[in-house]
Amino acid sequence: MDIAELRDRILKQDRRALARAITLVESGRADHRAQAAELLEELRGSGREALRIGLSGTPGVGKSTFIESFGMFLTAQGKRVAVLAVDPSSTRSGGSILGDKTRMERLSRDKNAFIRPSPSQTHLGGVARRTREAVALCEAAGFDVVLIETVGVGQSETVVAEMSDLFVLLLAPAGGDELQGVKRGIMEIADLILVNKADGDLKATATRTCADYAGALRLLRKRAQDPDDFPKAMTVSALEEQGLSDAWGEMGALSDWRHENGHWDKRRRAQAQFWFLEEVKQGVLAQLDSGDAKAQIAELATKVAGQAITPSAAADKVLKALDIRKR
Known part of the structure; x- marks a missing residue:
């Protein structure tokens, strides 16, 4: 090549x-x-920089519908939009359905949009290890906005914050008990909470749910990278394409504020350091999967199970063999 x-x-x-x-x-x-x-x-x-937006949400919240409507809204504004949709991989077969492009039929035909489904490969939070590099490629290719759709909602999902400039949490209308199903960790990294499906019979419910989340956000510790009125909660309807302009306006206002106050560059530098350390960790883990190390680990695991050696001593032997600890 x-x-x-x-x-x-x-x-x-x-x-x-x-x-x-x-x-x-x-x-x-x-x-x-x-x-x-x-x-x-x-x-x-290359000097090209896109607005990286991480997006997550509970199953069935309408992430694909929202991304398609939001993506179509952005391309209508003259923006070039890349969507990196991470599909969950089976822990049994390792396969993924990769159906996001099919679900976003309109956006996939838009000449100013690029959709790339990728398997999560069982990595933490459903974010494929190489998604970060795919984001860099999309930036170099001149895309203005890169949307990173992640799988599910939970504490592990915070990894998406390490590859995005803004993190958007998409939620469905529900009663106050819905708050119990959302992990505090993911609430703390959210820059914007969007309550989707605010249309038809669910509109009033969505409004009440939005108020619940807005109240919960006010109880969280203030973050240095936020202006006074962030993070915030808003209602949107991906189906009726309502509230998308307001949501985009808030994203723009937040990114502008962070640029002006030095938080943008500081965050990008911190992310680069984070991924450097992750690459080192992944490299070490890859060594453990090599032939010699794998055989030694299997042998020591049998001895540990038979109580012939302690887990700590067995681990020390493996690490010394890899030159990670001094002999």
Whole structure:
């Protein structure tokens, strides 16, 4: 693969080249990983920057419908939008359905939109390990907004905050008990809570639910990266495409404030450090899956089960064999 040619085609906003590059960064082959690292380094100085929006929500809340309506709204404003939709992978077969492109039929036909479903590969929070690199590729390809759809809601989902500029939590209308089903951790990282399905018979319920969340947000500790009125809760209807303009306005206001007050660059630098450390950790874990280490671990695991050695001593042997601890 000619990396220089692929780089040039991505910078010229070639969609097929972008799709090929994302396939490359998602590959686990050692030669592909080396090529991916080279490509990302070549694109590092492109100077292009997108607004990265992480989006999560409870199952059935209408994430795909919202993303399609919101994406169509943005492309109508002249924005180029990339959607990285992470599908859950089976823990038994390892397979994924990858049906997001089918569910977003209108947006998938929009020339200013790019939709890429990816398998979560059982990684923490449903965010594929290489999604961060796919985001960087989309930025280099000149997209203005990158939407990162994640799987489910829970404490582990906070990992999406490490690859996005804004985090949006999408919720459905419900009674006050709905608050019990949302983890405090994810509430604390949300920049904007959108109560979807605020239409028809559910409109009044959505309004009440929004008020519940707004009250809950006021009880959370103040964050340095927020202006006085953030985080906040709002109602939207993806089906009727209501409230999308207001939501986009709030996202823009928050990102502008963070730019002006130095939080944007500071956050991006912190994210780069976070992913550097993650790469180191993943590299160490990959060594444990190699042939020799795997055999040693299996042998020691049998001894630990038979109480012939303590778990701590067995682990120390493995780490010393990997030169992670001094012999």
